[in-house]
Amino acid sequence: GQQLNQSPQSMFIQEGEDVSMNCTSSSIFNTWLWYKQEPGEGPVLLIALYKAGELTSNGRLTAQFGITRKDSFLNISASIPSDVGIYFCAGQSSAGGTSYGKLTFGQGTILTVHP
Amino acid sequence: DGGITQSPKYLFRKEGQNVTLSCEQNLNHDAMYWYRQDPGQGLRLIYYSQIVNDFQKGDIAEGYSVSREKKESFPLTVTSAQKNPTAFYLCASSIDGNQPQHFGDGTRLSIL
Numbered sequence: 001g002q003q004l005n006q007s008p009q010s011m012f013i014q015e016g017e018d019v020s021m022n023c024t025s026s027s028i029f030n031t032w033l034w035y036k037q038e039p040g041e042g043p044v045l046l047i048a049l050y051k052a053g054e055l056t057s058n059g060r061l062t063a064q065f066g067i068t069r070k071d072s073f074l075n076i077s078a079s080i081p082s083d084v085g086i087y088f089c090a091g092q093s094s095a096g097g098t099s100y101g102k103l104t105f106g107q108g109t110i111l112t113v114h115p
Numbered sequence: 116d117g118g119i120t121q122s123p124k125y126l127f128r129k130e131g132q133n134v135t136l137s138c139e140q141n142l143n144h145d146a147m148y149w150y151r152q153d154p155g156q157g158l159r160l161i162y163y164s165q166i167v168n169d170f171q172k173g174d175i176a177e178g179y180s181v182s183r184e185k186k187e188s189f190p191l192t193v194t195s196a197q198k199n200p201t202a203f204y205l206c207a208s209s210i211d212g213n214q215p216q217h218f219g220d221g222t223r224l225s226i227l
Binding site: 004006031033035040041042043044045048088094100102103105107108 | 214
């Protein structure tokens with residue numbers, strides 16, 4: 001089955017630093033999604049990418065859909081303490097036949113920001 | 116407010132008991148999903164439903180059951196056949212099976 005490798009597993013950074021994390025897949029995806037999860041809550045959608053090569057920003061967050069459609073990265077610039085949480089990538093296949101667009105999740109990157 | 120509501124937030128189960136987790140959405144979404152999250156792991160799909168009165172098994176359906184009698188509701192039952200039920204359970208919905216999924220705030224299930 002499809003697998004996603006997300007790295008790094010965890011990051012400890014100082015406030016103000018930039019952060020970069022990425023996901024790679026053994027299979028092609030048609031959509032890449034990035035979510036953030038805070039303790040005791042559900043994941044919140046940050047950015048959705050629909051086209052190979054697409055670069056999309058949401059405030060201090062920038063994400064790119066890799067040209068090969070097998071990878072994606074997320075950058076956070078000038079980190080602040082409220083950026084703390086777990087960041088998940090997810091790849092989505094398109095529905096075809098009886099299949100829906102299944103989401104495959106990475107293992108998550110735990111981000112800690114020291115003030 | 117529009118959104119996805121999961122209840123209860125915390126749930127305790129005795130050995131051999133079935134328990135049902137509630138998920139309600141007022142977003143008029145056709146598709147709904149149940150995931151299980153364990154520490155240090157990504158989300159794993161239990162069941163999904165693309166439309167009312169239809170649902171399909173996900174990757175880890177054994178020991179779980181669902182129903183989709185109403186568009187806005189997708190309850191998950193954790194049966195006694197699920198040998199390791201302690202986990203954080205997340206419900207999600209999307210406009211259809213190809214649109215991004217949005218999540219509720221989860222239910223944490225523990226075994227007494």
